[in-house]
Amino acid sequence: MEIDKSLILKLEKLSRLTFNETERKEVMANLSNILTMIKKLDEIDSSQLESPAQLSTNVQPLREDIAKQSITREQALSNAPDQNGTFFKVPKVIEQ
Amino acid sequence: MPALKENTIVYTCHSNIISALNKGTTSCKELVTHYLKQIEEQQHLNAFVEVYTDEALAKASELDKKYASDPTSVGKLFGMVTAVKDVICYKDHEINAASKILSNFKSLYSATAVERLVNEDAIIIGRVNCDEFGMGSTNEHSAHGPTLNGTNPEHVPGGSSGASAVAVQTGCCLTALGTDTGGSVRQPAAFCGVIGFKPSYGRISRHGLIAYASSFEQIGVLATSVEDIALMLEVMAGVDDHDSTVSTEAVEAYSNTLSFEGKAKIAYFEEAFKNDRLDSEIKQESIDLVEKWKIEGHQVEAVDFDLMDYLIPTYYVLTTAEASSNLSRYDGVRFGQRSEAAQNFEEVYSKSRSEGFGKEVKQRIMLGTYVLSAGYYDEYYGKAQKIRGAIKQRFETLFETYDFVVMPTTPTTAFRLGQQVNDPVAMYLSDIYTVPANLAGLPAITLPLAVHSNGLPYGIQLMAKPFDESRLLAFSQKTITEFVTNN
Numbered sequence: 001m002e003i004d005k006s007l008i009l010k011l012e013k014l015s016r017l018t019f020n021e022t023e024r025k026e027v028m029a030n031l032s033n034i035l036t037m038i039k040k041l042d043e044i045d046s047s048q049l050e051s052p053a054q055l056s057t058n059v060q061p062l063r064e065d066i067a068k069q070s071i072t073r074e075q076a077l078s079n080a081p082d083q084n085g086t087f088f089k090v091p092k093v094i095e096q
Numbered sequence: 097m098p099a100l101k102e103n104t105i106v107y108t109c110h111s112n113i114i115s116a117l118n119k120g121t122t123s124c125k126e127l128v129t130h131y132l133k134q135i136e137e138q139q140h141l142n143a144f145v146e147v148y149t150d151e152a153l154a155k156a157s158e159l160d161k162k163y164a165s166d167p168t169s170v171g172k173l174f175g176m177v178t179a180v181k182d183v184i185c186y187k188d189h190e191i192n193a194a195s196k197i198l199s200n201f202k203s204l205y206s207a208t209a210v211e212r213l214v215n216e217d218a219i220i221i222g223r224v225n226c227d228e229f230g231m232g233s234t235n236e237h238s239a240h241g242p243t244l245n246g247t248n249p250e251h252v253p254g255g256s257s258g259a260s261a262v263a264v265q266t267g268c269c270l271t272a273l274g275t276d277t278g279g280s281v282r283q284p285a286a287f288c289g290v291i292g293f294k295p296s297y298g299r300i301s302r303h304g305l306i307a308y309a310s311s312f313e314q315i316g317v318l319a320t321s322v323e324d325i326a327l328m329l330e331v332m333a334g335v336d337d338h339d340s341t342v343s344t345e346a347v348e349a350y351s352n353t354l355s356f357e358g359k360a361k362i363a364y365f366e367e368a369f370k371n372d373r374l375d376s377e378i379k380q381e382s383i384d385l386v387e388k389w390k391i392e393g394h395q396v397e398a399v400d401f402d403l404m405d406y407l408i409p410t411y412y413v414l415t416t417a418e419a420s421s422n423l424s425r426y427d428g429v430r431f432g433q434r435s436e437a438a439q440n441f442e443e444v445y446s447k448s449r450s451e452g453f454g455k456e457v458k459q460r461i462m463l464g465t466y467v468l469s470a471g472y473y474d475e476y477y478g479k480a481q482k483i484r485g486a487i488k489q490r491f492e493t494l495f496e497t498y499d500f501v502v503m504p505t506t507p508t509t510a511f512r513l514g515q516q517v518n519d520p521v522a523m524y525l526s527d528i529y530t531v532p533a534n535l536a537g538l539p540a541i542t543l544p545l546a547v548h549s550n551g552l553p554y555g556i557q558l559m560a561k562p563f564d565e566s567r568l569l570a571f572s573q574k575t576i577t578e579f580v581t582n583n
Binding site (some may be wrong): 012021041 | 099200201204205272280297298309311337340341344354382394405406408409410412413420424427428430431432433434438439440441444445446447449450453455458459461462463465476478480481482484485486521534537538574
């Protein structure tokens with residue numbers, strides 16, 4: 001199955017990924033090979049199939065709605081690439 | 097076991113270690129020292145990303161003292177030395193998921209599975225390599241570089257839990273934790289000549305396992321004995337407040353139920369054996385095992401399974417969809433790497449992700465995004481979900497009549513390094529025998545079957561109905577001791 005450039009650019013945008021031209025060519029080729037393999041599913045008429053798989057046999061267990069602290073603010077910030085001790089820091093979003 | 101230097105494995109199972117510890121012929125400290133030396137000697141295989149040398153020695157001394165003061169005070173896993181895959185959290189230790197995007201990340205908590213092992217006095221000796229986020233079948237897609245197969249370093253160990261298999265194969269630890277989303281424990285175990293086990297979906301908590309495809313993956317165990325797998329499983333399994341998909345089914349004392357009574361009813365799929373990618377030696381040896389079972393009175397029958405060709409496509413649609421959603425959390429804001437080239441907020445996302453993720457991961461995110469996107473959702477994702485339902489249904493019906501399904505674990509022995517790296521479709525198709533268990537949530541195990549004329553080991557796989565781990569492990573124990581003892 002062919003994947004054209006506009007589709008790949010749309011997927012890049014949705015995925016928040018960017019590729020250079022060489023990488024993009026490779027991704028396009030690989031994706032079209034994979035999609036050709038996946039097209040095999042067209043042979044099945046899924047209108048005859050009932051429902052999606054339910055893997056969990058559990059009735060969803062519910063816990064008491066009690067707020068508890070799991071990690072401290074310090075811990076939450078400890079792996080951040082940029083923070084000021086209170087908040088995560090990011091580049092300015094709104095221009096003044 | 098594959099040919100290993102004589103001194104590489106001192107103990108083949110935990111019960112041997114326990115009797116040596118009881119007799120006083122060894123100590124935890126001596127054990128850990130032995131494994132550390134072994135890790136050092138096998139360094140060229142690149143299995144360990146990090147070795148917890150000081151910590152493991154300190155813990156060993158502490159346990160030796162605890163045992164000396166009161167032998168009944170030690171936990172079930174006293175003397176168990178284990179390694180953990182780089183996607184399973186261990187509090188205050190670094191974890192990278194073999195990805196650049198998580199370099200320098202430190203776990204804030206331990207995975208429930210790890211916590212339970214440690215509470216029973218297991219010693220975690222180190223963190224082992226894998227494919228990035230568990231995506232790959234060769235252990236070559238890793239920011240830590242590839243891990244090599246201990247039997248022949250020109251070959252891959254399989255993946256994604258490749259280094260977990262190598263760590264056990266080369267006697268660097270007694271057991272290792274891996275994760276299995278589509279065969280990531282069983283395929284490397286087969287390629288390295290060890291036992292690899294994936295429990296039923298919902299048997300072990302996924303809390304603290306870095307998510308790839310949440311409705312497929314489970315933590316699994318690699319070992320050289322079925323007893324050790326049973327022991328590790330009974331410690332890790334069971335309900336957890338942090339993961340609502342864990343089953344409330346009772347956890348059995350699997351290590352006490354390893355004798356298989358009566359005769360088994362086993363099914364095999366003719367379509368699986370007709371696969372032209374299946375190596376002829378692996379095929380013949382698998383058929384020979386079936387014949388041996390039959391001679392002993394076990395019933396083995398061919399059943400029709402016409403969904404064989406749809407397993408891989410269904411699996412890749414659904415797992416990549418789940419991956420694209422799960423991996424959206426890596427945004428360069430709250431944790432992980434942020435691109436230094438990012439000029440604005442949008443670029444913090446796109447540049448951090450593009451620089452941080454490897455090729456295979458990006459490709460799967462793109463595919464997952466495609467199958468979930470407007471206009472394609474019903475055609476791919478919705479349809480694959482329904483087919484998954486049909487696959488699961490087929491297995492349910494099958495297990496009304498049969499105890500187990502037998503299949504080769506892999507169509508071939510371990511690939512050469514670099515052989516699959518540029519052909520994702522070929523790599524995906526090699527998962528054909530392992531994905532059914534993940535699609536249907538079944539427990540499955542690979543046992544070392546034989547060594548190929550090319551010198552590489554391979555395995556045979558057994559699957560059972562969900563939560564029938566005790567019978568699966570008991571029959572595996574029987575098979576390994578009575579039917580494939582020539583290994």
